[in-house]
Amino acid sequence: xxxxxxxxxxxxxxxxxxxxxxxxxxxxxxxxxxxxxxxxxxxxxxxxxxxxxxxxxxxxxxxxxxxxxxxxxxxxxxxxxxxxxxxxxxxxxxxxxxxxxxxxxxxxxxxxxxxxxxxxxxxxxxxxxxxxxxxxxxxxxxxxxxxxxxxxxxxxxxxxxxxxxxxxxxxxxxxxxxxxxxxxxxxxxxxxxxxxxxxxxxxxxxxxxxxxxxxxxxxxxxxxxxxxxxxxxxxxxxxxxxxxxxxxxxxxxxxx
Amino acid sequence: xxxxxxxxxxxxxxxxxxxxxxxxxxxxxxxxxxxxxxxxxxxxxxxxxxxxxxxxxxxxxxxxxxxxxxxxxxxxxxxxxxxxxxxxxxxxxxxxxxxxxxxxxxxxxxxxxxxxxxxxxxxxxxxxxxxxxxxxxxxxxxxxxxxxxxxxxxxxxxxxxxxxxxxxxxxxxxxxxxxxxxxxxxxxxxxxxxxxxxxxxxxxxxxxxxxxxxxxxxxxxxxxxxxxxxxxxxxxxxxxxxxxxxxxxxxxxxxx
Numbered sequence: 001x002x003x004x005x006x007x008x009x010x011x012x013x014x015x016x017x018x019x020x021x022x023x024x025x026x027x028x029x030x031x032x033x034x035x036x037x038x039x040x041x042x043x044x045x046x047x048x049x050x051x052x053x054x055x056x057x058x059x060x061x062x063x064x065x066x067x068x069x070x071x072x073x074x075x076x077x078x079x080x081x082x083x084x085x086x087x088x089x090x091x092x093x094x095x096x097x098x099x100x101x102x103x104x105x106x107x108x109x110x111x112x113x114x115x116x117x118x119x120x121x122x123x124x125x126x127x128x129x130x131x132x133x134x135x136x137x138x139x140x141x142x143x144x145x146x147x148x149x150x151x152x153x154x155x156x157x158x159x160x161x162x163x164x165x166x167x168x169x170x171x172x173x174x175x176x177x178x179x180x181x182x183x184x185x186x187x188x189x190x191x192x193x194x195x196x197x198x199x200x201x202x203x204x205x206x207x208x209x210x211x212x213x214x215x216x217x218x219x220x221x222x223x224x225x226x227x228x229x230x231x232x233x234x235x236x237x238x239x240x241x242x243x244x245x246x247x248x249x250x251x252x253x254x255x256x
Numbered sequence: 257x258x259x260x261x262x263x264x265x266x267x268x269x270x271x272x273x274x275x276x277x278x279x280x281x282x283x284x285x286x287x288x289x290x291x292x293x294x295x296x297x298x299x300x301x302x303x304x305x306x307x308x309x310x311x312x313x314x315x316x317x318x319x320x321x322x323x324x325x326x327x328x329x330x331x332x333x334x335x336x337x338x339x340x341x342x343x344x345x346x347x348x349x350x351x352x353x354x355x356x357x358x359x360x361x362x363x364x365x366x367x368x369x370x371x372x373x374x375x376x377x378x379x380x381x382x383x384x385x386x387x388x389x390x391x392x393x394x395x396x397x398x399x400x401x402x403x404x405x406x407x408x409x410x411x412x413x414x415x416x417x418x419x420x421x422x423x424x425x426x427x428x429x430x431x432x433x434x435x436x437x438x439x440x441x442x443x444x445x446x447x448x449x450x451x452x453x454x455x456x457x458x459x460x461x462x463x464x465x466x467x468x469x470x471x472x473x474x475x476x477x478x479x480x481x482x483x484x485x486x487x488x489x490x491x492x493x494x495x496x497x498x499x500x501x502x503x504x505x506x507x508x509x510x511x512x
Contacts, residue, residue: 094334115414139395145415158398
């Protein structure tokens with residue numbers, strides 16, 4: 001990629017995973033909500049996604065956007081997700097179109113479809129012998145207002161793709177955890193996303209040849225109720241991690 | 257229905273169609289955005305759906321909500337649909353849950369899926385010999401930001417149904433036109449909804465036994481690319497009008 005890539009929400013965990021794997025792959029322009037604790041090794045700015053001027057300054061001169069910024073709390077109140085996640089994402093898309101950005105990778109969430117985990121269906125769906133699988137063609141079923149906001153962000157991407165020709169990938173990120181899968185937490189193990197798989201998936205979303213995709217962002221866990229088929233076929237995602245290879249913080253299966 | 261039914265957006269065309277057909281069927285409580293020109297024959301209030309106190313006053317004492325209020329312009333700017341359609345609908349649902357309202361009928365729009373009408377697909381899809389059909393299980397594809405806001409309203413309904421047990425019907429209203437179908441406008445004829453079919457459909461949405469439905473609100477037009485199957489099966493909708501029976505403003509086919 002010739003032009004810089006804007007990474008919003010650069011101070012969060014997903015941003016950390018992406019930069020730890022792809023820091024040298026692109027010319028990054030980082031957007032932080034609060035001033036970073038350490039001086040970043042890349043161009044950066046501090047700003048708010050619900051402020052038009054900050055957003056315009058952020059997209060200026062970039063060729064692609066990885067949009068992670070927003071209120072990440074699954075218990076976030078409506079007022080916050082309305083402003084930071086819904087309005088902030090629309091502002092970012094609108095500014096990206098103005099700037100002729102032609103690729104937008106959007107950090108959606110498993111919470112956009114969280115209500116498929118009904119009382120009847122769990123915890124079986126978290127186990128490796130259960131064949132329940134969501135593949136990205138299902139309808140939205142958010143289990144909280146944060147999930148409603150993420151679903152809306154995906155639909156904004158559909159609109160900006162259809163009407164403004166932006167290449168868009170919605171990544172429904174699972175349970176990002178550094179080093180090892182979540183411990184003693186079946187749901188988290190089913191949707192674990194390792195740092196290196198997270199970085200690789202975002203590299204594929206930035207480089208693969210596609211038009212509009214919605215994919216699940218998890219590692220290749222034996223336990224999973226999210227299909228990786230679209231991520232593999234459309235993006236060329238090749239995950240390397242699997243929560244089944246771990247016992248707590250110890251990897252117990254040798255990797256080839 | 258024993259308790260009053262709240263009708264928001266009572267001053268608009270859909271409200272007019274519903275009240276003209278069902279004025280005597282329920283004890284209505286009407287919410288207007290601006291003071292009505294004539295004194296309504298029902299209890300009413302004037303208020304704003306983005307004002308918490310107005311919304312609380314509106315739902316007080318009602319057993320069901322027909323939520324039509326919002327900016328109805330397909331070219332409405334983002335700021336307006338964010339406030340009036342997205343935030344306004346969430347406020348209305350939240351207040352309805354507080355009030356133990358158990359049924360919520362939401363006026364969605366064909367614009368939630370307007371981008372299926374791509375250059376390649378139109379105008380053939382507006383003709384009676386074309387078999388392209390949307391049935392409500394397809395993914396959202398809004399062609400404008402108004403459509404994004406309507407899609408978000410539908411998802412809010414999914415959330416409030418799944419998490420708060422409200423019975424919800426999303427009605428994707430087509431082209432409501434009084435007296436006769438739109439003239440010289442293929443698209444409008446394919447999605448015509450007559451006033452009496454509109455009233456009847458909303459009566460079914462208020463009375464039928466279902467949990468969560470998304471249906472298309474059109475008459476039984478020969479030309480159509482929206483399926484009426486769910487409306488008929490789940491709600492018992494029995495449309496009486498068909499744009500093919502009309503030549504301009506004249507009905508040319510005798511009705512049985």
